Amino acid sequence: MSNHTPTPWTVIGSRTVVSDRWIHLRADDCRDDRGHEIAPYYVLEPADWISVLAITTDGDAVIVEEYRHGAGVVALGTIGGAVEEGESALAAARRELREETGYAAGELIDLGATWANFGNHSNRVHHFLATGCVPTGERSLDDSEAIAVHLMPLEAAGPQLEQSYHLLTWYLARDVLARRGRA
Missing domain, CATH: 3.90.79.10 (Nucleoside Triphosphate Pyrophosphohydrolase)
Known part of the structure; x- marks a missing residue:
């Protein structure tokens, strides 16, 4: 079992994949605090x-x-x-x-x-x-x-x-x- 305390990732790049009246999708290139790259990480950005x-x-x-x-x-x-x-x-x-x-x-x-x-x-x-x-x-x-x-x-x-x-x-x-x- 790991006791590594989670921390927010660092976004090293971000781009919009699609944006229209129905959806806004971005792709983030991220790095965690241990240096692992997480890319692309897709995020949907709808209205509340x-x-x-x-x-x-x-x-x-x-x-x-x-x-x-x-x-x-x-x-x-x-x-x-x-x-x-x-x-x-x-x-x-x-x-x-x-x-x-x-x-x-x-x-x-x-x-x-x-x-x-x-x-x-x-x-x-x-x-x-x-x-x-x-x-x-x-x-x-x-x-x-x-x-x-x-x-x-x-x-x-x-x-x-x-x-x-x-x-x-x-x-x-x-x-x-x-x-x-x-x-």
């Missing part, structure tokens, strides 16, 4: 993401179902999306809730942020709980989105969430709701 577990005034979870091309599956999930440039995570959560579901929240609670995948992503996922949600109007989906909205009991929702950070949002939200005596 939000994940919102929405709860209606009746206590049901608002869950979305959509096709996820990376895995090639249609899956249930929390409301989510990218934080746009110049937008706060809170504003993105409010916007994505309205756009994807047509609902608005009575209260939006910041549950904290986690790294999306700190092995090779530079972004964070901002988790939110939206309570007192009510339908307020039309959804505004992107051209590439086909989203079905489902209402289900909160406890039934969690076991159906297969994306890791969606499930984490559910756990964090349950803790807040339990402290408030609502779970």
Whole structure:
């Protein structure tokens, strides 16, 4: 067993591999503190993401179902999306809730942020709980989105969430709701 204390690598070179509206990928040439070269090391640089577990005034979870091309599956999930440039995570959560579901929240609670995948992503996922949600109007989906909205009991929702950070949002939200005596 090694007791070598990890330290950040030194980046000795970096180049953009691809950059468009969907992805920004860079390749770093790195050196660790023992002189080992790690090159290329690929890093995805997406915008920060939000994940919102929405709860209606009746206590049901608002869950979305959509096709996820990376895995090639249609899956249930929390409301989510990218934080746009110049937008706060809170504003993105409010916007994505309205756009994807047509609902608005009575209260939006910041549950904290986690790294999306700190092995090779530079972004964070901002988790939110939206309570007192009510339908307020039309959804505004992107051209590439086909989203079905489902209402289900909160406890039934969690076991159906297969994306890791969606499930984490559910756990964090349950803790807040339990402290408030609502779970």
